[in-house]
Amino acid sequence: xxxxxxxxxxxxxxxxxxxxxxxxxxxxxxxxxxxxxxxxxxxxxxxxxxxxxxxxxxxxxxxxxxxxxxxxxxxxxxxxxxxxxxxxxxxxxxxxxxxxxxxxxxxxxxxxxxxxxxxxxxxxxxxxxxxxxxxxxxxxxxxxxxxxxxxxxxxxxxxxxxxxxxxxxxxxxxxxxxxxxxxxxxxxxxxxxxxxxxxxxxxxxxxxxxxxxxxxxxxxxxxxxxxxxxxxxxxxxxxxxxxxxxxxxxxxxxxxxxxxxxxxxxxxxxxxxxxxxxxxxxxxxxxxxxxxxxxxxxxxxxxxxxxxxxxxxxxxxxxxxxxxxxxxxxxxxxxxxxxxxxxxxxxxxxxxxxxxxxxxxxxxxxxxxxxxxxxx
Amino acid sequence: xxxxxxxxxxxxxxxxxxxxxxxxxxxxxxxxxxxxxxxxxxxxxxxxxxxxxxxxxxxxxxxxxxxxxxxxxxxxxxxxxxxxxxxxxxxxxxxxxxxxxxxxxxxxxxxxxxxxxxxxxxxxxxxxxxxxxxxxxxxxxxxxxxxxxxxxxxxxxxxxxxxxxxxxxxxxxxxxxxxxxxxxxxxxxxxxxxxxxxxxxxxxxxxxxxxxxxxxxxxxxxxxxxxxxxxxxxxxxxxxxxxxxxxxxxxxxxxxxxxxxxxxxxxxxxxxxxxxxxxxxxxxxxxxxxxxxxxxxxxxxxxxxxxxxx
Numbered sequence: 001x002x003x004x005x006x007x008x009x010x011x012x013x014x015x016x017x018x019x020x021x022x023x024x025x026x027x028x029x030x031x032x033x034x035x036x037x038x039x040x041x042x043x044x045x046x047x048x049x050x051x052x053x054x055x056x057x058x059x060x061x062x063x064x065x066x067x068x069x070x071x072x073x074x075x076x077x078x079x080x081x082x083x084x085x086x087x088x089x090x091x092x093x094x095x096x097x098x099x100x101x102x103x104x105x106x107x108x109x110x111x112x113x114x115x116x117x118x119x120x121x122x123x124x125x126x127x128x129x130x131x132x133x134x135x136x137x138x139x140x141x142x143x144x145x146x147x148x149x150x151x152x153x154x155x156x157x158x159x160x161x162x163x164x165x166x167x168x169x170x171x172x173x174x175x176x177x178x179x180x181x182x183x184x185x186x187x188x189x190x191x192x193x194x195x196x197x198x199x200x201x202x203x204x205x206x207x208x209x210x211x212x213x214x215x216x217x218x219x220x221x222x223x224x225x226x227x228x229x230x231x232x233x234x235x236x237x238x239x240x241x242x243x244x245x246x247x248x249x250x251x252x253x254x255x256x257x258x259x260x261x262x263x264x265x266x267x268x269x270x271x272x273x274x275x276x277x278x279x280x281x282x283x284x285x286x287x288x289x290x291x292x293x294x295x296x297x298x299x300x301x302x303x304x305x306x307x308x309x310x311x312x313x314x315x316x317x318x319x320x321x322x323x324x325x326x327x328x329x330x331x332x333x334x335x336x337x338x339x340x341x342x343x344x345x346x347x348x349x350x351x352x353x354x355x356x357x358x359x360x361x362x363x364x365x366x367x368x369x370x371x372x373x374x375x376x
Numbered sequence: 377x378x379x380x381x382x383x384x385x386x387x388x389x390x391x392x393x394x395x396x397x398x399x400x401x402x403x404x405x406x407x408x409x410x411x412x413x414x415x416x417x418x419x420x421x422x423x424x425x426x427x428x429x430x431x432x433x434x435x436x437x438x439x440x441x442x443x444x445x446x447x448x449x450x451x452x453x454x455x456x457x458x459x460x461x462x463x464x465x466x467x468x469x470x471x472x473x474x475x476x477x478x479x480x481x482x483x484x485x486x487x488x489x490x491x492x493x494x495x496x497x498x499x500x501x502x503x504x505x506x507x508x509x510x511x512x513x514x515x516x517x518x519x520x521x522x523x524x525x526x527x528x529x530x531x532x533x534x535x536x537x538x539x540x541x542x543x544x545x546x547x548x549x550x551x552x553x554x555x556x557x558x559x560x561x562x563x564x565x566x567x568x569x570x571x572x573x574x575x576x577x578x579x580x581x582x583x584x585x586x587x588x589x590x591x592x593x594x595x596x597x598x599x600x601x602x603x604x605x606x607x608x609x610x611x612x613x614x615x616x617x618x619x620x621x622x623x624x625x626x627x628x629x630x631x632x633x634x635x636x637x638x639x640x641x642x643x644x645x646x647x648x649x650x651x652x653x654x655x656x657x658x659x660x661x662x663x664x665x666x667x668x669x670x671x672x673x674x675x676x677x678x679x680x681x682x683x684x685x686x
Contacts, residue, residue: 002481003478003479006478006479010464010467010475013467013471014464014467017467017507018466209460209462209464209465210458210461210462211463213458214456214458214463215479216428217426217428217451217456218451218476218479218480219448219452219479219480220479221448375428
């Protein structure tokens with residue numbers, strides 16, 4: 001025990017001498033939070049639009065007003081031909097062109113069906129489908145308004161276009177903000193960065209400068225060395241989690257709905273895997289550069305892609321979905337989002353927690369075994 | 377009394393035999409030189425003696441404990457310092473001393489006494505708050521030795537401790553080694569500097585995992601090299617060497633700086649033979665021809681050359 005404390009103390013003394021370390025621990029959580037909270041945004045707030053109104057009637061102006069007053073559309077350009085419309089879409093100045101035919105007003109007044117055209121730049125599929133959804137919603141609402149008006153004026157019963165309507169309620173993230181989805185995930189990401197990358201670097205650094213060789217000939221046992229080396233990074237990881245949670249509340253006003261206790265317990269369970277993987281990376285790397293590369297490209301990126309942090313696992317092909325079962329971060333994402341956004345706890349999440357715990361113990365055990373062997 | 381007894385020690389890595397059945401004994405308190413070319417098996421042997429690497433067969437008793445059965449006790453009783461500087465550069469002198477003292481469980485008065493001793497031998501009195509990385513190489517090396525023996529081990533292993541250190545610091549370092557040995561610590565040292573090997577009480581030489589010579593420096597020179605050594609100082613030493621190699625009175629040749637060393641046999645009568653060949657026949661100016669006492673280098677080159685000729 002004394003030996004382990006001695007090693008932990010040494011690690012912290014070394015942190016103190018390394019200002020970069022403080023940057024990683026204290027500043028990077030905030031920067032990541034701000035980047036991912038503001039920049040990683042799939043929300044479509046403003047649809048930049050080009051208008052080609054061939055009709056220029058009172059009716060067409062009414063329709064366009066409805067679009068603009070919805071608050072989602074900004075009419076950046078008015079054009080008089082298709083060439084100009086096309087140019088706007090090509091340069092990316094706007095992402096949708098609304099074309100109103102020249103007989104629009106006439107047909108509305110004659111109570112005849114009329115079609116308006118919406119042309120989208122589909123290169124960003126996500127934004128496009130959201131924008132198309134807005135356009136549809138507005139058109140449906142507007143045409144219902146016309147029906148009702150006609151009905152009121154003529155007293156005639158006209159079958160509504162959509163007799164059935166689903167009333168949608170979105171729970172947990174009612175504004176459907178990407179931020180609310182991404183920010184809790186950052187906890188998982190940061191814990192991984194600190195425990196995985198920093199651990200492997202710290203171990204390989206000792207290998208590089210030769211102090212590991214020195215430690216091996218001392219009576220220090222390999223389990224003491226492993227614990228002494230891992231505990232400081234677990235502590236740093238928790239410090240940065242606290243920072244992220246605080247910043248999340250202050251900057252983005254996202255509150256933890258579930259229990260903090262369960263959040264920290266599951267974070268601890270999660271870092272068993274990441275510390276283990278960090279140790280593993282250190283056993284297969286000779287230099288710090290190698291460790292960095294391996295940690296990022298072999299471990300971190302696949303974990304990020306396959307964890308559901310950015311891309312929903314349900315949308316992945318079956319075979320990839322199967323691979324995600326061995327990604328510890330996947331389970332942690334479910335847990336952390338559950339606790340922070342849904343306020344659920346042990347009763348709902350124990351299965352994910354158990355899988356994570358077993359996975360962590362296996363990874364850590366195998367890595368420690370490999371590490372001890374390598375010391376010879 | 378022996379502090380290290382090595383019996384038929386062997387280490388194989390797959391089919392490769394790194395250390396091949398070597399046996400030797402190291403007396404308590406002596407400076408024991410362990411020599412051999414790179415890749416001869418020195419590091420593997422040291423690792424086995426330190427209890428890090430288990431031998432394939434054979435055993436060694438180090439400080440009274442078998443490396444095979446009690447490697448942990450062996451580790452408690454030895455100090456180790458490698459050619460690479462192995463303290464933490466980003467810790468201060470005192471933090472390094474405290475850490476390694478802590479590893480061996482030193483505390484209280486004992487820790488204070490030993491810390492003072494280490495600072496004294498490293499010439500770092502009142503400089504314990506300096507960052508270790510900022511120290512000059514020679515001082516670092518002394519500090520590393522001090523920390524390696526902070527727990528007063530019975531035996532200390534030094535693996536090429538002076539490589540990359542300037543000649544003045546090297547001499548100072550060897551004085552330190554002498555002091556350690558006089559105070560009763562057994563010093564087991566490997567080096568590539570053969571003039572350093574002359575300071576050792578006893579030496580063994582290994583090649584390709586096998587022990588090929590042992591004894592004190594004086595015995596080595598007389599027992600392993602029976603022929604005379606002639607030193608020739610002349611122009612164009614390379615050309616001269618090529619010519620002399622063909623003579624029947626010359627067994628071996630080697631170049632030492634600007635000079636040639638010849639190992640000669642009974643056909644060698646006197647220096648006129650050499651002068652006749654070089655200056656008269658080939659117009660190479662000969663300044664000096666002397667019979668010399670062989671150096672350890674002569675002996676080892678002779679031994680290793682014979683090995684390769686076999």
